[in-house]
Amino acid sequence: MRIGLLGTGFWAQRVHAPALAAHPGVELTGVWGRRPAAAEELAHAHGARAHTSPDELFAACDAVALALPPAVQAPLATRAAEAGCHLLLDKPVALDPDEARVLDEAASRAGVASVVFFTARFGTHEAEWIAGRAEEGGWFTAHADWLGSVFAEGSDGPYAASAWRREKGALWDLGPHVLSVLLPVLGDAVDVAARRGPADTVLLTLRHRGGAASSATLSLTAPAAAAGVAVTLRGAAGVSVLPRRQDGPLPAYHRAVDALLLAARTGRPHPCDLRFGRRVTEILAAAEQALD
Known part of the structure; x- marks a missing residue:
């Protein structure tokens, strides 16, 4: 091609x-x-x-x-x-x-x-985990921490000059990653709420079509020592944690x-595909509206 x-x-x-x-x-x-x-x-x-x-x-x-x-x-x-x-x-x-x-x-x-x-949906271990947890079902709740330090004090990473990230913040940069993990496992979001935290930090809560609830903390301004990714599911199968990425992008x-x-x-x-990408944009827009 x-x-x-x-x-x-x-x-x-x-x-x-x-x-x-x-x-x-x-x-x-x-x-x-x-x-x-x-x-x-x-x-x-x-x-x-x-x-x-x-x-x-x-x-x-x-x-x-x-x-x-x-x-x-x-x-x-x-x-x-x-x-x-x-x-x-x-x-x-x-x-x-x-x-x-x-x-x-x-x-x-x-x-x-x-x-x-x-990225997570096409990572080997993450994709296998997402597919496996979706097949198991029975999840009651989930929480995600997706924290970056792109705009933290003293950061000089490659995205520090990103104008659109500066304007739209973690909700739009990191929110898609969170939704790409949670939606395939818990189902579409039917209720969206969001609150502001420090700097660009957003606290996002979702109610999913199957009845499960999830929450996420998103930030591009977390201190470098606090940055990282963690997603935890809890349900009939117990507790399951998204595996850490073992290879690069x-x-x-x-x-x-x-x-x-x-x-x-x-x-x-x-x-x-684009249908899923469009839905992610709709959910993030609803969260942004809740913030406003």
Whole structure:
């Protein structure tokens, strides 16, 4: 499959471009970015061509991978779908439910496959745990701590300059990860509430369709010593804890590419397709409204 890459930032350089270039089922055909010099440099590093416009890239590809801020991703992904390109998207697919709906409907009309890259859902051990716990069922409650220190005092990580993360905070950056774990196990959220904590910290509570309740603490401003991820389920089977990630994002992204290839070949939607990504955006928008 000929795949083009939209985006040239840290995540595109670290994960998207090297994973696509190394995948045996993919030809990384081109790169487009809002900074032409960065697109030229990234494309050259991986034997691809830098394109001067998104539409030029769409015309040369069977699919596109997006490594862009969500407000930029949604309209460009809609144009890519209308051009007949399969979609490998980042989370969240959009920051506005209407934009997510427009994108989902465009992909459906065009008949293109879509996969949204949630790191935990494509991690080997995490994916096995999620599938196993969903099959067991009988869960009464769950709690997640998803705490980062991106904007903590003294942080100089690669995302410290991320304007959209600074504006939207942990709810929109880390909330998709939490929902990608909880929804497949506990069911869709039918009631959403949220409260503010210190800085960008959000306390999120959900009631799920099957009757279970869950809560999550999300932050990008946690002290470095307090940062980390923990998800605990409690139910008829006892207590179960999400296993810690044992490999980096590259293997997970490789499996996301595998999922897109399979969905495009068979026509069977992947569980992490645009329909799921759209629902995540709707839930996060409801939580944001509760905060306001």
